[in-house]
Structures are given as structure tokens and as C-alpha cells.
Amino acid sequence: MTEHSSPRHTADLTEPAGLEGSVSADRSGANSGATPGDFGPSKDSALAIETEELVKHFGETKAVDGVDLAVPAGGIYGLLGPNGAGKTTMIRMLATLLQPDAGTARVFGHDVGADADAVRGRVSMTGQFASVDEDLTGHENLVLLARLLGYSRREAKARTIEQLEAFGLTDAASRQVKTYSGGMRRRLDIAASIVVTPELLFLDEPTTGLDPRNRSQVWEIIRALVANGTTVLLTTQYLEEADQLADRIAVIDDGRIVAEGTPRDLKASIGSGVLNVRVRDPGQREEARQALTRILNAPVKLESDPAALSARIADTNRIAHAFVELSQAEIAVTDFALGQPSLDEVFLALTDRDDRDTHTDRASRDGRDKAAAGGRSR
């Protein structure tokens, strides 16, 4: 099912600027469940996660609808998608919290259904909501988990003190978690996930709702874990985060994987660069669009900002001409920048179904809702 519809989906995007290459190739690699033995780049290394035609429906909703995923051991793998795309459902199935409706999922070769205990002994999970006990203190939470993981009473206390110190929570150790700030709570949550270093760590939107400083602290922890050999499966809505951290990314939308590859592959898939222009007078935007389209010979997109335009360009040489053209047409420009396409653009292009502009609006609205609601999604 996936095999037929998704590549067609991907092909739509191909149009603007030669996408055929990397993304489609990687997709077929990820889909190799159908042709065993060919896992593309991860052929020789062991797989941390391997799913074949994984399906989970909730009533009418197809949360996960035939996902083939091959995540190599080591490094960070990003699962990227809008709200309700099926990311959390994927993680819950892989962490043995949900039974798949169809298909198979294996973690380090152990089936998540039949061999759940072996999976549980290797994974650890940090959900969208801090999964710590709000009534207990930070210290008690960590001791509780250390005891449950098999440490003796004395070892558990020692490990807890060590962790509280490292995560800057020593001062707050004897306070109930419900008095913690969002950043502290998230740090405690991550500490709770790594009381014992897991072989595979699921991080479900670990930085949602955090300020930039707390976010970079979380990134630091993730990098430290990876350096120690842990494989991380990260879901995120922040493309910057995926770009910064992930070695490979799968873009998931409507329960299916629509693209898979390295961040660089994905970015390359939509052209070599993006020109962003902002005009002083929004009334002149249409005029600017026509001028740019003519000179650049590429589709020009109107952004949701009423004064901004962007164009994906293959030939950077024409940019100087574009600038001259705009000034000759007496269109005042406040911003003129050439950049690599951001993962945002890749993301929107890949998860776009109908009209590009409405989707842009919807995505930015979702983003705000998400921030406001603290990020509750399926």
C-alpha cells in the first residue's frame, strides 16, 4: 500500500528541482522489507529498530498506516511530522506500550509483542509529558526508578545523588516535582530515563515548550548519550532540532513515511538554495513576484508574511540580475537573502497535500497551538 502511494506523493515535489536522487533512493532502502538483504547504507550494521508494514488504527483513525522503518544502531534518528502524524503512536508501539494491529516491529532483533521483556530491558522512554511522579520529590523519583531497575538501596541513593548533581537539581532534590519549572521537570524526566544507560532511548518531543537555553541543555544530554553508544529515536516538530541532531530523518505524515534520508539529502531534494526577499510595501509584492519569476525562471512562493517571497533556485548566478531587476522596477527591498533550503521548507513540501499556501498557514497555526497547549498530540 505504502509502496504505491508514497513514491507518487514524493514525485509531486520532485518537480520544482530534481528530487529524484537521494530521497527516492533512500526510501526504497527503507522499504527493503519487501526485498530482504538490501538495507542500503545500513546493510552491515545491526539494526536498532526494524519495522515491517506496521499498522495501528484507532477506530477510523489510521494513526500508523504501514510503516517500514530501519534504524541503524548508534546515532540519532529523527522522526519528523506534524501533529497527529503518528509519531507518538509509533514510539508507543516500539516501547511495548501499544500492540500493533498488523505488521512486525523488532528492537535489536526482539519482537515488541512476543519478546516485550527483552525489549523493555534495552529501551527507555521520555514522553511528551514528564513521566515522573509529581507528588514525590526529585530525589524520591530517581531512587524509586533506580530501585526498580535493580540497584540496591545504597547504590540507588548514590546514583541519585550523582544524577541530581549532574542535572543541576541538587538544590531542588527535596522538593515535590509539582513545584518544579518546565525545564527542571524535563531534566528530571531525562535523568529518570538514563538511570541505567539504555541501548535505545525514545525521546518524544523532548524540547517542546522549553526555552532555548533549556533546549540546548537537552541537546547536550542527548549528544552525551550518543557518544556513549546509545541509539536515540527522536520525534520532534522542530526542524532545527532534527537538523542539529539527527543523522537520518524519516518524515512521517498521516501514518506513513513520505521521505527518508540524511538532513542534507532531504534539503538537497528541493533545490540548491532558497532566495528570500522582503519588500518594503506589501502592495508591491505581486509586482516583485512577477519580476523574480521572469528573471529566475523558477516558481516564486508568497509567504504568509504579506511582504515576503521566496524562490527555490537551481542557478545562483541569476540572483544578481534579480536584485538589479527589482531596483530598476523601483521595488524597495528590506531583506534579500540567499540560504540553504531549511528543513522547514522540506518538511512543508513533503507533508503538503493540497494547496501549498493553506498548508503553510495551517502548519504555523498548529505550531502556535502546540506551543500554547504544551504539545498534546496523539
Added chain:
Amino acid sequence: MTTESGAEPDAERLRSAVSDQPRPPRPSALSASLTFGWRALLKIKHVPEQLFDVTVFPVMFLLLFTYLFGGALAGSTSAYLQELLPGILAMTVVFITIYTGITLNDDVDEGVFDRFRTLPIWQPAVIVGALLGDAVRYTIASTIVIALGLILGFRPDGGAVGVLSAVALLLVFSFSLSWIWTALGFVMRSPESLMATSMLVLFPLTFVSNVFVDPATMP
């Protein structure tokens, strides 16, 4: 409520948080259950309000019924107390069992349960531990009711041994009963609906039983 801790972690210290020690052996079912029981006790320690139901309610019921209806139902308050106290004892503890289900229902909502479920432990330990913690609450409630009864003039026929074995029987009964609410706690959507359902079942049953009135006088 959002006070930041003074010491912010830096990269170096965060890296030191990653343990390079080997994983300790898996805990036994008993050890895991006791750890969860410890968690239940910690919750009582931090939220002592939840002990209201095991302290205030039995006292209130015992005083109310003894002095309001005692004279009318049994001729004198002291005669009624002899009959009522064991019943109140049973009723109090039976009602507390509902909270076992409610606590679990809360846990499931909080996400902390997800973490417990992804741990490589004997899975029923979460429930057994919670029930063990509740057994402590039942004991507290029983002690309070009996102590108050003795002050008011209750004189048990069976003596100390009789009372202790009655309490022990009650604990076993409640422990068994709380499994029902626990099961419901997983099925029901919210703690409120669980509370309402359990009350709907327990309330009529308690009043129809011989706690308050001798069934022989019923139609």
C-alpha cells in the same frame, strides 16, 4: 511556583550523568512490589490530606450514628454501639478500597505509568505495590475506629485476640475487594466516574447489610 535551581548544569557535568556502569540485575517480583508499596507510603507522606477519608469519615459516622439513631434503633446509645462498631469498621475500610482504583486511574493519566510499564520488571508489581500501600491505610482506619469505640464504651466480646483477628480478616477482604476497583480503574475514563460507579455499588449494599440495622427488622 517556578523557582529555578541555582546550579545550572553545564555540558561537562551533563556528560558525567551518563552511567558507564553495567546494568544491575533485574529486581525480584517481591522487591519490585515492595518498592511500589514504598511509593504509595511516600505519597501519603506528601499528601496527608488523602488520609482524611481514613480518619475523619469513620469518626464522623461513628459519632453520628451512635448518638443520632442509637436511642431509636437499639434503645440506648451504648447498646447500639456494640452492634454498630464492627459494621462501621468494615464499612470504612471497604470505602477506602475505592481510593486504590482512583489512585491507579490517576497514575495512568499522568504518564508516569507509561514509564513503569516500559521497565523490565514483573509487571503486576505496580498494582500489588499500590495495594500493599493501601493495606497500611486500612490498618490506620481500623485502629482509629477501634480506639474511638473503646473510648465511647465499646467492649468487644472476643477480647483483644478477637479484635485482631477481625481486623486481619477485614484486611484480607479489603485487599481482595480492591482488585475490583483496580480493574475498574483501568477501564474507566476519569477518577470521577470511577468514584460515582463505586459509590453506586457500595452505598446501597452497606445500608442493606447489617451494619446499621438488624436485617430481621427489614421487610
